[in-house]
Amino acid sequence: MNQEYTIQDKARMKYLQLAESIITQIKSGELNIGDQLPSVNQLSLSYGMSKSTVLMGLNHLSEKGIIEAVYRKGYFVRKSSVDHDHRVFFLMDKITVFKEELYQAFFNQLKDRADIDVYFHNHNYRIFERLILENLHNYTHFVIIPILKEDVTGVLNQIPPDRRIILDYNQEGLTGNYSSVYQDFAGDLYSALREVRDRIEKYRRLVLVLPENIYYGHLVREGFEKYCAEFGQASAIISKVSEDNFSPGDVYITLNRYDIDDVNIIKEVHRRRLQLGKDVGLISYNDLYMKEVLEGGITVISADFTRMGEAAAALINENRIAKIKSPSKLIIRSSL
Template structure:
């Protein structure tokens, strides 16, 4: 008799984890919890398709993976059956990112690839919203996961995040991208040192920057980016006697020949380019542009946008290596510049 799919399979529509991976995790968890035993029949592809409104290809992909790993078997004309209860348990990770972007995808891809197929990853995006972040964590059972991997950036309410994160067992916690002041216990982290990174990379760029009269940092009033970025920028400009200003809105700033901009947000980069074109200012000669966070698009946009960026692929790989080796280190992630035609 086939088991009821509703008892065995959990599909979370809010999770960014691919649905085929959610099916795999559901089946393997059911076997480990003895809801499924050897020779028990699994729900048919058609039954899952109808009940969860999932494509046939997604379900078949999950079942093919389970077959390839000799967890289930198919009997022609009858269906799929549990083949073994001896499942090597990989890490079960709750992965929480503040937003989904090109560089966050690089982190996720590197992280999941480094962990391998044996890992079960529940991936959620909380859109810089502290209330959603808190709700996701409170709705999850701590015992369901071996690790909690978190990027902590909020538009507001972030001061209360420390209380929520401190409730996670530190042996299971890995913090990515940003240090969290006040976090107690022994946990792992791979982080950017935003103030130090920006100061050092601008120091490396000083010869190029000297071609411009004024440096401008576009730092919106309403942003999740840490204030330490402004500190690093101001420290550099003061120490090396650069004229500078911090701009809250690129749409209202007076753009003049000899300005060099550092932008954090992709939308601000687009608006800056549009306004330079409207004023017939040549980017890379009359106006300089440096953009945070390396992406493939910035390699080709305007023959190349100069970027300052952490190594997102390495960040993801390092986080995964912490899980595999049970490391509890705090490691700064490398930060570097890629010169292109915009500067």
């Protein structure tokens, strides 16, 4: 047992020796920012180390941000010293008000301890795959919002589980002991509807407006159908609100990220001289400043993106692995 520990300890000392040697060469000017390092084979021969030990040393420097692994090209010098304890690869779908809140909360908690590089995949699988695969050895942590139509589990499973933090969407099929901070879309809607059941019952029908391009739509639908079945609620699911399918006596749940359906409902309420919150009900996803004052206030179901960002940062700061359900908040206003 002692002998095994000694062998492992010596291997660790070897790869750290390699790392320190490369850092010394950078600081002395022998290697400059942007220079390519010798190949793994060349370093193995030069230092008399196994290829696996050389790779450990290179990965150690990549995680610290001193060198960068460029896909199919090799390793290049990125900087001359270590500024922080962690290097974080932060991959978002796209920038929105809510994602900006999430990132700012995350950054504020880690700014003194981590270098954070932000990327966007814009729901494009090829971009998503390329960004991750090209950076597998360059970061200590990978914080990812994996909202795409395609199945991305194969790509995500290539990230070591202890470095993987999944945000917002609880991706299924991932292997290993990894972290996540996610919304429970089905459970949150079901709970919210139960909380306002007395208000819903004054309306004729509960209508879920579910656009086809909502990536988590099947989960929202699950929570909606569970509530309607349990309480015998008359219901309907439509893809958008229009003059033809708008009906007084309905209470609408809207998810459109641009709030187009909210606008169409309010326009129809005005056109028909109805009253929002009396003749027609409205529950909208994700709170914005305008929804607090629009039409006297729009009832919302909204994730707490600030808490989500802080929770993800805490997992890194505390060096722990956990799966955390980030609760949504229901804000009842006059539209219901």
